[in-house]
Amino acid sequence: MTNLLSNSDARRVFLAKQGLSAPPNRALTKAGLLQLIHDLGFVQVDSIQTVERAHHQILFSRNQTYRREHLKALLEKERALFEHWTHDASILPSAFFVYWKHKFRHQEKVLVERWRKWRGEGFEAAFEETYERVRRDGAMLARDVKADGHVSGGWWNWHPNKTALEYFWHTGKFAIAGRSNFQKIYDLTERVIPAEFREPEVSREDFVDWACRSALARLGFATHGEIAAFWNLVSPDEAKAWVSAHRDELTEVLVEPALGAKARPSWAFADFLSTLDSHPDAPPRIRVLSPFDPMIRDRNRTERLFGFFYRIEVFVPEPKREYGYYVFPLLEGDRLIGRIDMKADRKKSTLDVRRLWLEPGVKPSAGRLERLEAELERVARFAGVEKVVLLEGWRG
Numbered sequence: 001m002t003n004l005l006s007n008s009d010a011r012r013v014f015l016a017k018q019g020l021s022a023p024p025n026r027a028l029t030k031a032g033l034l035q036l037i038h039d040l041g042f043v044q045v046d047s048i049q050t051v052e053r054a055h056h057q058i059l060f061s062r063n064q065t066y067r068r069e070h071l072k073a074l075l076e077k078e079r080a081l082f083e084h085w086t087h088d089a090s091i092l093p094s095a096f097f098v099y100w101k102h103k104f105r106h107q108e109k110v111l112v113e114r115w116r117k118w119r120g121e122g123f124e125a126a127f128e129e130t131y132e133r134v135r136r137d138g139a140m141l142a143r144d145v146k147a148d149g150h151v152s153g154g155w156w157n158w159h160p161n162k163t164a165l166e167y168f169w170h171t172g173k174f175a176i177a178g179r180s181n182f183q184k185i186y187d188l189t190e191r192v193i194p195a196e197f198r199e200p201e202v203s204r205e206d207f208v209d210w211a212c213r214s215a216l217a218r219l220g221f222a223t224h225g226e227i228a229a230f231w232n233l234v235s236p237d238e239a240k241a242w243v244s245a246h247r248d249e250l251t252e253v254l255v256e257p258a259l260g261a262k263a264r265p266s267w268a269f270a271d272f273l274s275t276l277d278s279h280p281d282a283p284p285r286i287r288v289l290s291p292f293d294p295m296i297r298d299r300n301r302t303e304r305l306f307g308f309f310y311r312i313e314v315f316v317p318e319p320k321r322e323y324g325y326y327v328f329p330l331l332e333g334d335r336l337i338g339r340i341d342m343k344a345d346r347k348k349s350t351l352d353v354r355r356l357w358l359e360p361g362v363k364p365s366a367g368r369l370e371r372l373e374a375e376l377e378r379v380a381r382f383a384g385v386e387k388v389v390l391l392e393g394w395r396g
Helices: 007-017 030-040 054-062 068-076 094-119 123-137 160-170 204-219 224-231 236-245 273-278 299-306 366-383
Strands: 002-005 081-085 089-093 174-180 183-188 250-255 265-269 286-288 327-332 335-345 350-358 387-390
Touching: 007 204, 007 299, 030 054, 030 068, 030 089, 054 068, 054 286, 054 366, 068 081, 068 174, 081 094, 081 174, 089 094, 094 123, 094 160, 094 204, 123 160, 123 183, 160 174, 160 183, 204 224, 204 236, 204 265, 224 236, 224 265, 286 366, 299 335, 327 366, 335 366, 350 366, 366 387
Parallel strands: 002 250, 350 387
Antiparallel strands: 081 089, 174 183, 250 265, 286 327, 327 335, 335 350
């Protein structure tokens, strides 16, 4: 039997699963931060700092008492978190490392062939030398092992030693010990990941079960493809097979889509409908989301649930951009109401707001604009600038 899930209930559940329904001013301890990241599953890392780096902004949007030093301590001192890939570079609980070992083994099989096409024959010439140097001399940056005479030709024109460092990181032999000016510091995995997380092994069957089960728990309801895409660890076929094998634990739900979208049958755990009322409503305040926020990572899901089409236009040629280089979605309660173009000018100590776009049907009422300006003040303080500057024409 397929159960109908209203759009409002679907949004309420998903926002709660995404940590966006908890009181945003409740004091967040270091232990609470670790629990938040565990509940989210991962927090994406990105180098762009238009206002603040993605991982900091993602966590701040959920709790305004978030402290960067707590994240640094969990990553670099206590080693309760580690950095690796889901769909992109992300911060993950170290308790998940045992499952990533399956990803490492898969990467060993495919990366050499893929990178040989990218880099050319002989690209792995520096592998042995680079591994030995890190083993002997300890943690280092890519620039510490850069070959003499290499001229960078862009973001992906890595020198041979950098290629080696990345290969060993992707395949689990190296880990990220920390960052210096956002550049990765590489070291042997056994010197970074605690033995309690590094040494255990799980079977392939248990790995697939964890990947699917933990993804569905964090999504609330999902299609086979959404389950597979959450961690990017298993294939859609593996997720489909997992659903078939666990039908007695699951229920099928038809999620009412946003206006104009198409409904898609999804799966949820059997107790899902009976626990709907346990998910609180999202706070009514406006919050600025990072373009890399996990809530909007799956663009198709975002459009189906919220009727909100979003893409990052960083790599779109400027004449073809609809909005701007790096535009932030705005969440008000359980609705995505628009987007905003802004940038922190640290020389002037200002948060410069260039342009606001509200979604069709969303009115710029006095109350809504007050809530937006209150959020911009919070973001400015978090970014370390003194004031918000609304530039001429910012309302469009």
